[in-house]
Amino acid sequence: MNYIPNILFAIALIVGIGYFAKNVKKLIRNIKLGQDVDVCDNKSQRWKNMTLIALGQSKMVRRPVAGFLHVIVYVGFVVINIEVLEIIIDGLLGTHRIFSSIGSLYGVLIGAFEILAILVFISVIVFWIRRNIIKLNRFWKNEMTSWPKNDANYILYFEMVLMTLFLIMNATDLHFQDLNSGNVISQYIAPLFSGLSEDIIHLIERGAWWIHILGILVFLNYLYFSKHLHILLAFPNTYYGKINPKGQLNNLEAVTNEVKMMMDPNIDPFAAPAEDAPMPAKFGASDVQDLSWVNLLNAYTCTECGRCTSECPANQTGKALSPRKIMMDTRDRLEEVGKNMDANKGDFKDDGKQLLDDYITREELWACTSCNACTEACPVSIDPLSIIIEMRRYLVMEQSAAPVELNNMMTNIENNGAPWPYNQMDRLNWKNES
Amino acid sequence: MAEFMAQGKQPEVLFWVGCAGSFDDRAKKITKAFVKLLNKANVEFAVLGTEESCTGDPAKRSGNEFLFQMQAVTNIEVLNAYEVKKIVTACPHCFNTINNEYPQLGGKYEVMHHTQFLKTLLDDGRLTVEGGKFKGKRITFHDPCYLGRANNVYEAPRDLIQKLEAELVEMKNCKRNGLCCGAGGAQMFKEPEKGDKDINVERTEQALEVKPEIVATGCPFCNTMMTDGVKVKEKESEIEVMDIAEMIVQAQDL
Numbered sequence: 001m002n003y004i005p006n007i008l009f010a011i012a013l014i015v016g017i018g019y020f021a022k023n024v025k026k027l028i029r030n031i032k033l034g035q036d037v038d039v040c041d042n043k044s045q046r047w048k049n050m051t052l053i054a055l056g057q058s059k060m061v062r063r064p065v066a067g068f069l070h071v072i073v074y075v076g077f078v079v080i081n082i083e084v085l086e087i088i089i090d091g092l093l094g095t096h097r098i099f100s101s102i103g104s105l106y107g108v109l110i111g112a113f114e115i116l117a118i119l120v121f122i123s124v125i126v127f128w129i130r131r132n133i134i135k136l137n138r139f140w141k142n143e144m145t146s147w148p149k150n151d152a153n154y155i156l157y158f159e160m161v162l163m164t165l166f167l168i169m170n171a172t173d174l175h176f177q178d179l180n181s182g183n184v185i186s187q188y189i190a191p192l193f194s195g196l197s198e199d200i201i202h203l204i205e206r207g208a209w210w211i212h213i214l215g216i217l218v219f220l221n222y223l224y225f226s227k228h229l230h231i232l233l234a235f236p237n238t239y240y241g242k243i244n245p246k247g248q249l250n251n252l253e254a255v256t257n258e259v260k261m262m263m264d265p266n267i268d269p270f271a272a273p274a275e276d277a278p279m280p281a282k283f284g285a286s287d288v289q290d291l292s293w294v295n296l297l298n299a300y301t302c303t304e305c306g307r308c309t310s311e312c313p314a315n316q317t318g319k320a321l322s323p324r325k326i327m328m329d330t331r332d333r334l335e336e337v338g339k340n341m342d343a344n345k346g347d348f349k350d351d352g353k354q355l356l357d358d359y360i361t362r363e364e365l366w367a368c369t370s371c372n373a374c375t376e377a378c379p380v381s382i383d384p385l386s387i388i389i390e391m392r393r394y395l396v397m398e399q400s401a402a403p404v405e406l407n408n409m410m411t412n413i414e415n416n417g418a419p420w421p422y423n424q425m426d427r428l429n430w431k432n433e434s
Numbered sequence: 435m436a437e438f439m440a441q442g443k444q445p446e447v448l449f450w451v452g453c454a455g456s457f458d459d460r461a462k463k464i465t466k467a468f469v470k471l472l473n474k475a476n477v478e479f480a481v482l483g484t485e486e487s488c489t490g491d492p493a494k495r496s497g498n499e500f501l502f503q504m505q506a507v508t509n510i511e512v513l514n515a516y517e518v519k520k521i522v523t524a525c526p527h528c529f530n531t532i533n534n535e536y537p538q539l540g541g542k543y544e545v546m547h548h549t550q551f552l553k554t555l556l557d558d559g560r561l562t563v564e565g566g567k568f569k570g571k572r573i574t575f576h577d578p579c580y581l582g583r584a585n586n587v588y589e590a591p592r593d594l595i596q597k598l599e600a601e602l603v604e605m606k607n608c609k610r611n612g613l614c615c616g617a618g619g620a621q622m623f624k625e626p627e628k629g630d631k632d633i634n635v636e637r638t639e640q641a642l643e644v645k646p647e648i649v650a651t652g653c654p655f656c657n658t659m660m661t662d663g664v665k666v667k668e669k670e671s672e673i674e675v676m677d678i679a680e681m682i683v684q685a686q687d688l
């Protein structure tokens with residue numbers, strides 16, 4: 001017996017999965033750089049959201065064309081992975097199509113895989129056309145620089161190649177074709193190879209088999225570097241996504257404590273703060289570490305589809321703000337911080353940069369109307385608005401750097417209890433006017 | 435409210451007027467219209483008058499959590515001192531803030547938007563509505579972000595318009611896809627960032643596409659924004675921007 005293929009296969013598998021695991025660890029470390037938030041509440045609602053939105057793709061299908069195609073690719077991806085299981089067992093044990101022993105059901109399964117494979121192939125082509133020929137507006141906005149554009153296309157090419165290899169692998173498997181069960185699509189591809197000798201056909205089959213599984217391992221490892229991470233993170237992300245009414249912004253506990261101290265006549269305002277009272281480092285966010293870890297998970301989950309940006313009123317009217325860019329910038333900065341830590345033995349060394357100004361400009365932040373169109377549009381429950389608000393908080397509470405008009409508005413509220421310079425005592429005047 | 439307290443009585447509901455409703459000339463008309471309806475339906479209501487203060491919404495959305503919480507805590511003290519249980523307001527921003535952001539600071543009330551409240555008055559038969567001059571008119575409703583997406587209230591205002599026997603036409607972006615008027619997030623109080631268009635003009639263009647005679651609103655800020663948008667488009671002689679409460683008042687000749 002020749003065990004070399006089995007050993008090579010095992011090595012490929014270990015390297016592929018090992019490298020992926022290493023990156024997953026890094027991913028988790030980076031997400032944990034964010035501030036802690038309590039997300040232990042309402043478990044049943046959270047499970048429901050995950051089931052509907054991630055598993056059930058409920059928000060994807062709000063845009064019917066993209067939604068429909070995406071469901072095909074998604075179902076295809078999940079189902080065809082059963083075949084990968086067989087490939088792995090075959091590869092390790094040196095068997096061939098080990099599941100075929102289950103009898104006629106095997107034909108049904110492979111038949112279904114083949115149909116899905118061809119549907120996925122067609123869908124991916126349509127996706128490619130939408131991006132590159134029709135040039136849908138949302139795929140060509142400013143933040144879609146060369147890498148995001150290429151990334152999206154690479155994934156499409158990957159899927160085309162993987163699906164082709166799967167079908168060729170079946171078409172050149174003479175034994176499988178002889179069974180004539182389950183080769184619904186590949187029987188039409190098989191004749192292409194009929195002129196070749198059996199040895200060559202067998203070689204092609206082996207080649208397709210190997211490239212297919214190696215391709216899958218490469219793809220697995222590509223995820224971390226790509227917007228395609230959403231295929232995994234969509235699940236935790238929809239689970240941890242916001243469940244409060246969209247209009248509700250979070251309450252800053254640290255501020256509540258200070259306000260209580262100020263308003264409570266029993267507390268001596270000049271008393272030294274208790275030794276163990278934790279002072280918040282700062283209010284709001286100027287860099288990724290100040291955001292919550294859910295914000296950071298959001299950033300890694302963003303699939304750069306641009307649905308948020310295409311619904312954003314500021315973006316639609318030509319402002320610099322794009323909620324997708326907010327998410328992409330957050331991820332890019334987080335990756336930069338992560339690399340910095342890798343280079344410095346796990347500690348972050350100040351690099352003189354931050355999320356604010358170096359990535360996200362003030363002009364973008366102040367253009368937001370807090371309308372929640374972006375959060376409503378996002379198919380995976382990402383909340384760009386909460387990042388915008390955290391960064392405004394930093395600008396206002398740490399830097400007093402609000403636009404002049406907003407400072408005037410806030411001074412008015414402080415002095416007259418209204419955003420305009422009216423006298424509080426005139427509040428009821430409407431009653432006596434006709 | 436102080437008067438009710440002095441008599442040892444509790445009103446049925448507290449009408450939270452809001453800053454726009456108290457000071458802004460256009461929004462004051464909405465306030466007065468809503469009061470007419472409350473009186474018509476014999477609702478015993480109170481207002482805080484000079485004891486009311488900004489909810490803090492624009493401060494919070496500008497990032498000034500300190501100022502927001504100072505405002506919130508002050509208002510909550512007043513409301514709790516009067517033992518207020520139920521609040522109605524004609525401003526979706528006040529509605530959202532009191533409903534969603536006050537509870538964590540100790541202010542727990544039942545809060546309704548005036549369109550929801552009017553709807554219950556109609557359902558209970560305390561108020562009747564007929565189409566009057568609005569019968570058959572083409573009316574489109576602009577969803578306020580803080581009523582619609584923020585709190586999932588889409589039907590109450592539409593039900594009221596339907597009660598006016600008007601023809602309700604929807605813009606291409608409506609309900610959860612509604613386009614913002616451009617005022618939220620404290621934008622009302624500043625000039626927009628540079629771009630190629632103002633948001634309220636974009637929204638007004640969407641409204642004009644469905645050729646309405648009236649643009650109905652449920653928010654004093656949307657009202658201002660849409661009114662300005664209609665002026666920019668020089669359509670003010672053909673299209674009126676009205677709050678739903680005003681429409682009901684005019685339909686009944688109150």
Ligand code: SF4
Binds near residue numbers: 314321369374375
């Ligand atoms: S909330 Fe802000 S970023 Fe999101 S769509 Fe509205 S204006 Fe754009």
Ligand code: SF4
Binds near residue numbers: 306307
């Ligand atoms: S935030 Fe959501 S809607 Fe926006 S680009 Fe990312 S995945 Fe798409």
